[in-house]
Amino acid sequence: MAKSKKQIRRRSTAKKSSTGIGAAVNAWEDDPGSGATPITRPVPDLAKKPLAFSFPKPTPPPDQYHPGTSQFRFWTAAEALRRGADFWASRVPLSNWEVGSTLKVILDEGVDLNAFYDRKALNFFHGPSPSGTVFSGESPDIVCHEMGHAILDSLKPQLWGAASDEVAAFHESFADISAILSAIQLPSLRDAILKDTGGHFYSNSRLSRLAEQLGAAIRAQQPDAVDRDCLRNAVNSFLYQDPIDLPPAAPASQLSSEPHSFSRVFTGAFYEALGSLLAVVASDPSHPTEQELLSTANNLAGVLITAIKQAPVVANWYAQVAGNMVQVAGAVNKDYPAVLKGVFVRRSILSLQSATSVQSLQRSMTGVSAAQDWSAEPLAKVAIPASHYGLDQPLIVETASHARTFLATSAAPDASPIQPVNAISVAQAFVDDLFGRGRVDYAGVGRPDARIEHGRRLRSHRLVERAKTIHLERTLFDCGLCRH
Numbered sequence: 001m002a003k004s005k006k007q008i009r010r011r012s013t014a015k016k017s018s019t020g021i022g023a024a025v026n027a028w029e030d031d032p033g034s035g036a037t038p039i040t041r042p043v044p045d046l047a048k049k050p051l052a053f054s055f056p057k058p059t060p061p062p063d064q065y066h067p068g069t070s071q072f073r074f075w076t077a078a079e080a081l082r083r084g085a086d087f088w089a090s091r092v093p094l095s096n097w098e099v100g101s102t103l104k105v106i107l108d109e110g111v112d113l114n115a116f117y118d119r120k121a122l123n124f125f126h127g128p129s130p131s132g133t134v135f136s137g138e139s140p141d142i143v144c145h146e147m148g149h150a151i152l153d154s155l156k157p158q159l160w161g162a163a164s165d166e167v168a169a170f171h172e173s174f175a176d177i178s179a180i181l182s183a184i185q186l187p188s189l190r191d192a193i194l195k196d197t198g199g200h201f202y203s204n205s206r207l208s209r210l211a212e213q214l215g216a217a218i219r220a221q222q223p224d225a226v227d228r229d230c231l232r233n234a235v236n237s238f239l240y241q242d243p244i245d246l247p248p249a250a251p252a253s254q255l256s257s258e259p260h261s262f263s264r265v266f267t268g269a270f271y272e273a274l275g276s277l278l279a280v281v282a283s284d285p286s287h288p289t290e291q292e293l294l295s296t297a298n299n300l301a302g303v304l305i306t307a308i309k310q311a312p313v314v315a316n317w318y319a320q321v322a323g324n325m326v327q328v329a330g331a332v333n334k335d336y337p338a339v340l341k342g343v344f345v346r347r348s349i350l351s352l353q354s355a356t357s358v359q360s361l362q363r364s365m366t367g368v369s370a371a372q373d374w375s376a377e378p379l380a381k382v383a384i385p386a387s388h389y390g391l392d393q394p395l396i397v398e399t400a401s402h403a404r405t406f407l408a409t410s411a412a413p414d415a416s417p418i419q420p421v422n423a424i425s426v427a428q429a430f431v432d433d434l435f436g437r438g439r440v441d442y443a444g445v446g447r448p449d450a451r452i453e454h455g456r457r458l459r460s461h462r463l464v465e466r467a468k469t470i471h472l473e474r475t476l477f478d479c480g481l482c483r484h
């Protein structure tokens with residue numbers, strides 16, 4: 001006889017039913033709003049190194065809790081974090097987080113429709129939605145997005161402070177890619193996606209739709225701030241445009257220089273590349289197997305990581321990473337470079353000229369500096385004019401200023417290569433956007449009457465006075481688009 005919900009809840013929340021490590025927990029495969037039912041997973045070891053996690057005590061004993069309980073929310077977040085961190089740890093590889101051996105996780109910090117990574121912890125909230133209260137920390141999509149920020153920060157810490165729209169947007173894209181790749185590690189989800197899409201991986205599915213539940217909650221308050229069926233969709237048709245020419249904000253249906261909006265160009269290209277590569281490597285291109293999906297996703301993740309490591313931090317960062325991906329992909333599979341070039345050219349992330357020349361450039365530079373690891377190279381700090389932000393002295397910012405090993409360019413709408421704007425102009429445009437959107441906390445710096453105030457928005461940056469100079473510093477990467 002089937003148990004009633006009440007019976008399941010009573011049994012699953014009882015402490016005496018805990019069976020300890022080695023038992024199982026219930027968890028979501030992906031977002032709670034995707035329509036799927038929970039699955040049973042082995043108990044995750046949160047203290048496992050590398051990339052351990054810590055939660056405020058007390059934590060619930062492992063057990064198969066029912067959705068809707070705080071214990072279920074804890075274990076579904078824990079399961080997603082362990083799965084995602086294990087996936088990245090072996091691929092990067094990483095021995096520590098940027099913050100040390102253990103990353104703190106705060107699953108419910110109060111009311112907000114958001115989540116963020118602030119180099120101290122992964123922070124999550126709860127908030128109202130038409131279907132009741134939603135918890136951002138209950139969604140594996142959001143949890144693995146925030147964890148993705150922490151992974152990229154540990155891999156390439158210079159990206160944290162770089163004053164560049166493309167760099168900030170790439171951080172968001174990598175975080176969304178982290179959510180997608182972490183989900184693909186689940187065999188049951190791979191099977192479901194291939195079935196749901198009829199083998200055509202690059203089509204709208206619950207894998208491409210990110211954070212459906214938080215998206216619905218934000219949509220109820222701001223109808224045009226998110227996609228119609230999720231927060232962001234990796235299946236989209238956005239093409240690269242130089243963010244310096246884009247508006248600082250726009251409805252979700254259009255592209256803006258706002259990092260979450262602009263991230264969709266790179267995420268869309270990555271997801272499309274995954275679908276195209278899968279069709280090329282599958283024994284039966286119209287019916288790829290879940291094993292072929294897993295190995296292709298993991299290979300492409302490796303290509304992305306190698307490219308990020310080798311790419312100097314420059315103003316047109318999308319083209320630089322894409323160019324490096326094309327360069328390194330041939331070492332994984334000889335069919336990969338051509339497919340990647342096709343996708344990046346269709347998205348205008350790479351110009352035709354760059355797509356065709358990056359591989360020969362690599363050959364001509366072999367033994368010079370093509371494979372330099374830029375991970376430890378600091379960025380140049382530059383003073384930019386700041387009177388229009390209400391400051392009486394210049395503002396010091398970190399610029400996307402690494403030397404280039406080769407010139408990769410994106411394409412304009414007429415297919416001509418876009419010569420990259422210099423790092424200082426890009427920094428000024430980025431900081432203009434930040435002040436315009438109200439994302440900078442003056443933190444007591446500058447005359448109060450000269451400041452531009454935007455109310456209680458979540459700030460991603462703050463001003464810091466040091467030795468009589470004013471610096472712009474990043475404080476966090478967030479995942480939502482909410483007002484507060």
Ligand SMILES: [Zn+2]
Pocket residue numbers: 145146149171172175477478479480
């Ligand atoms: Zn984010």
